[in-house]
């Protein structure tokens with residue numbers, strides 16, 4: 222173990238780095254090695270080193286859509302948190318680092334300029350990189366539709382990819398592989414006629430009214446075509462179902478909350494319960510939106 226670190230004499234490398242505090246679920250054991258590069262050249266250096274090691278690898282942004290094993294991650298976790306540069310390029314175009322919180326993009330760029338799209342991106346926690354990877358969004362739209370291009374590190378090196386609707390789908394994309402890192406992207410916004418500040422207030426209020434507050438990952442499951450995962454789970458009578466410290470929210474059945482020191486297995490147990498009952502009752506196979514990180 223120490224040999225591995227001896228070969229990676231990065232001041233931004235950490236051993237046995239606790240992951241629970243950097244996830245919104247507040248669940249997960251330590252990463253064997255965490256790399257927290259502070260700028261783009263360090264990400265380049267860290268990523269090249271990481272992919273050369275015979276260890277499992279994971280990239281993390283804001284940790285708002287992951288459920289990590291209590292045994293931790295037995296490999297290397299690369300954090301993009303410090304890639305927080307944002308640059309205005311003119312004509313509604315902005316180069317945005319993957320570590321910029323999505324909420325900051327909305328607050329500092331979209332709202333002051335009344336750019337269209339606030340209804341799609343308001344209230345989503347996490348980083349721009351995570352939002353691109355997940356194609357995060359709402360019924361009103363999603364992150365990748367506002368992208369002109371994305372910057373990636375993969376085994377072909379650093380590349381810029383022009384965005385195209387064939388490259389993304391509902392809560393997913395096909396341009397960033399499991400070992401790749403999204404460094405950021407160029408967003409292109411257009412001014413809206415509708416008052417985006419009023420929309421922002423509306424959607425924030427709606428979230429406060431309709432979504433539970435606390436440690437969670439947002440929606441656990443993707444919505445199946447023409448239906449809602451929350452409606453199906455609720456129809457199975459599972460609101461309020463518990464396993465250890467985890468509960469299927471009585472407020473919104475697609476949210477599984479870490480209410481009281483829940484373990485990875487507690488949450489996973491409820492995920493399996495919901496999938497099983499929805500399949501039995503409706504013949505529908507729910508698909509997880511949350512990324513489940515096992516210790517392998």
Ligand SMILES: Cc1cc2nc3c(=O)[nH]c(=O)nc-3n(C[C@H](O)[C@H](O)[C@H](O)COP(=O)(O)OP(=O)(O)OC[C@H]3O[C@@H](n4cnc5c(N)ncnc54)[C@H](O)[C@@H]3O)c2cc1C
Pocket residue numbers: 245279280281282283284285286287301319344345346347348349350351352353354355356357358359392397401402403404437438439440512
């Ligand atoms: C209260 C709450 C509400 C939410 N509401 C919504 C919502 O309305 N709509 C929605 O879509 N989501 C929602 N989410 C889920 C989550 O916020 C989004 O999926 C978010 O975009 C994830 O970003 P992140 O930086 O936290 O990603 P992380 O959780 O850090 O990572 C998520 C995935 O992306 C990968 N990843 C992250 N950054 C990079 C990178 N730079 N390069 C390559 N891969 C990367 C990770 O490997 C992982 O597979 C909600 C979550 C919570 C807790």
